[in-house]
Amino acid sequence: MDKQQALKQAIIKEYQTDEWQRISPIGMLYFTVKILWGITGNIVYLAPAILLGYKEIMANPHIWLPVALLVVIAILTGTFLSFYFFQYRLSNGHIEIRSGVFSKKHVNLPFTRIQNVKLEQPLYYRPFSYTCMQLDTAGSQKQEAKVVALKLDYAEALKREILAAHQQNTQDNNDLNKGISDDDTQNQATTDNSTNNEQLLNTRSLSDLVIHGLTNNRIWIFFGGLAPFFDDIGESVVNFFQRFGINIEQLLVVADKSWWQIGLYALTLTFIVMLFISLFSVAGAILSYYNFTLSKSGDRYIRRSGLLTKHEVTMRLSRLQMIVKQQDWLDMLLKRMNVKFEQTSANGQNFQQGASNNKIIVPSVKAHEWQALADDVYPNNQLNTISYQGISKRFLLRNIGYFISPIYFGVLAFFIYHLETGLALGATAIYLMLCILIFCRYKRWGYAIDSNFIYIRKGMLGVDFYCFPIFKVQQTAYIQSWFLKRHRLCTIKFVLAAGGQKIPFISEKVGNDLINNALYHVESSRRSWM
Known part of the structure; x- marks a missing residue:
C-alpha cells in the first residue's frame, strides 16, 4: 500500500465514529447564501410586498433602519439555527445526516447505494479549502443528501472511499448475475485500478464560452424576474440620461420625426438591447463553464x-x-x-x-x-x-387545419366585420408565422x-x-x-x-x-x- 493510499485511509478512519459531528463554522456562510438565494429565487412572489415596503420606507425614511435590522436579524437567526441543527456521522460504511430547523430530516445512506458524488466549492470556501459534497442514489429525490462544509482533502478521500465501496458491491452483484456479459464485468473490475489515471477528453476555451453565451441565450428568465420593477427601472434610466442633457422621452416621440430618423432610432435601440442581452448571457456562460x-x-x-x-x-x-x-x-x-x-x-x-x-x-x-x-x-x-x-403529414392537418385555421378565420371575420383592416393584416401575419413554425416542426x-x-x-x-x-x-x-x-x-x-x-x-x-x-x-x- 503506497503512502497516498495510507493517508487517505487514515483521514477516513479519523472521522469514522458513532458520535454525531457538527460541520465547521465556515458552513454558516453556506446557509447565509442559501437563505439569500432563496429570497432572490422567490423575488417574483415577494415583489408586491417589496414594492409596498419600498414605498412605505420612501414615505417614512426614519423606519428603514429598524426594518433593515429586523431583516438582518432574521437572516442571521436562520443561519445559526440551520448550522446548529446540521449534524452528520460516518459508521460501518454508512453516512447519516440530520438537518432542518422546524421540519426535521434524517438521511441514512449506505456507501453501496450511493450512485454519484458531486463536489461543489463556492468562492467563499476556497480560501479555507472547504467544499460541499452532494450524494445521490438511483432512488427518489428524498434519498439525496448534502454535507455542506467538509475539508477538501477529506472530501476527496471520502469520495474515493464511497465510490470504491459502491464498485465492490456492483462487482459482487455481477458475479451473481448470469445475465451480465463478461465484457461488462471486466470493464467494471478495472475501474478501481484506473481511478487515479484520468484521461482528458475535452476542454473549453474562453472563445468557446463566448460563443455558447451568444447562441444559448436565457436572458428572458432574468427579465421575467424584473417585470414588477420595469416602471421604476425606466424612470431611473430617463433620469440618468437627463443628467447629461439627453431627453430620452423627447427622442422617442415619433410624431415629428422623418421615416429615416425613426428607423435609425429603432435600429440603434435594438442594437443596444441586443448588446446588453448578449453580454449578460456571455457572462453567465463564463461563470458556469470557466476552466471546463x-x-x-x-x-x-x-x-x-x-x-x-x-x-x-x-x-x-x-x-x-x-x-x-x-x-x-x-x-x-x-x-x-x-x-x-x-x-x-x-x-x-x-x-x-x-x-x-x-x-x-x-x-x-x-x-x-x-x-x-x-x-x-x-x-x-x-x-x-x-x-x-x-412522420405523417397528418401532423400538419391536425395542428394547422383543425386547431390554428378555425381560430384564425374566426378572428379574421370579426376584424373584417368591424372594418379593422390593420388588425386583420396583423392576424394574418401571425397565422402565417405559426404555420411556418409548425411546418418546420414537422420537417424536423x-x-x-x-x-x-x-x-x-x-x-x-x-x-x-x-x-x-x-x-x-x-x-x-x-x-x-x-x-x-x-x-x-x-x-x-x-x-x-x-x-x-x-x-x-x-x-x-x-x-x-x-x-x-x-x-x-x-x-x-x-x-x-x-
Whole structure:
C-alpha cells in the first residue's frame, strides 16, 4: 500500500465514529447564501410586498433602519439555527445526516447505494479549502443528501472511499448475475485500478464560452424576474440620461420625426438591447463553464467547471441513459453544437435546461469534437450516418387545419366585420408565422433504429438529436387519440430513467414494431439499465 493510499485511509478512519459531528463554522456562510438565494429565487412572489415596503420606507425614511435590522436579524437567526441543527456521522460504511430547523430530516445512506458524488466549492470556501459534497442514489429525490462544509482533502478521500465501496458491491452483484456479459464485468473490475489515471477528453476555451453565451441565450428568465420593477427601472434610466442633457422621452416621440430618423432610432435601440442581452448571457456562460474539463477515469466521466463556484460532477458510464446533440439556429450558422450526457434522474422527470444535476453538458463543440465524444460513449453509434424516417403529414392537418385555421378565420371575420383592416393584416401575419413554425416542426421530426440504438430527431428552428441504447428502455407507451385511430396512426413513447422520448404520428404497424422490438431487446439482453 503506497503512502497516498495510507493517508487517505487514515483521514477516513479519523472521522469514522458513532458520535454525531457538527460541520465547521465556515458552513454558516453556506446557509447565509442559501437563505439569500432563496429570497432572490422567490423575488417574483415577494415583489408586491417589496414594492409596498419600498414605498412605505420612501414615505417614512426614519423606519428603514429598524426594518433593515429586523431583516438582518432574521437572516442571521436562520443561519445559526440551520448550522446548529446540521449534524452528520460516518459508521460501518454508512453516512447519516440530520438537518432542518422546524421540519426535521434524517438521511441514512449506505456507501453501496450511493450512485454519484458531486463536489461543489463556492468562492467563499476556497480560501479555507472547504467544499460541499452532494450524494445521490438511483432512488427518489428524498434519498439525496448534502454535507455542506467538509475539508477538501477529506472530501476527496471520502469520495474515493464511497465510490470504491459502491464498485465492490456492483462487482459482487455481477458475479451473481448470469445475465451480465463478461465484457461488462471486466470493464467494471478495472475501474478501481484506473481511478487515479484520468484521461482528458475535452476542454473549453474562453472563445468557446463566448460563443455558447451568444447562441444559448436565457436572458428572458432574468427579465421575467424584473417585470414588477420595469416602471421604476425606466424612470431611473430617463433620469440618468437627463443628467447629461439627453431627453430620452423627447427622442422617442415619433410624431415629428422623418421615416429615416425613426428607423435609425429603432435600429440603434435594438442594437443596444441586443448588446446588453448578449453580454449578460456571455457572462453567465463564463461563470458556469470557466476552466471546463471533461475527463474519463475507468468507467466514470468527470466534469469540472465554474468561475466563482467550482463544480465537479461524476457520472458512471452505466448510469448514462442517452446522449443529446443540440443545435439552436445560431449554433447551426456557426457550426457549433452542445452535447449532453443524460444520466439517471432522481425525480424521474424529463430534463430541463437549467437542471444540470443529472447531466453533463459540453458546451459549443465543433463537429469533430462531438463525434469523438459520441464515439467514446457509444462506439457503435450511427448518429452521423443513419437515415431518419419522417412522420405523417397528418401532423400538419391536425395542428394547422383543425386547431390554428378555425381560430384564425374566426378572428379574421370579426376584424373584417368591424372594418379593422390593420388588425386583420396583423392576424394574418401571425397565422402565417405559426404555420411556418409548425411546418418546420414537422420537417424536423424523425426517427431511426439499428441493432443497438434508437435515434430521435426533433426541433423547430434548431434541431436536437437523441441517441439511447435499446436495453435502457424501462417502459413503453402506445398512444392513440380519436384522430390518430381514424387515420391508422399512433404516438409511441419510450421511458428511460432520465425521462421519456416520444415519436408522434407514425403508422400503427411501425409503432407496434418499434415497441415490440424494444421490449424483445430488453428482455433478451437481460442487461442492467444502470
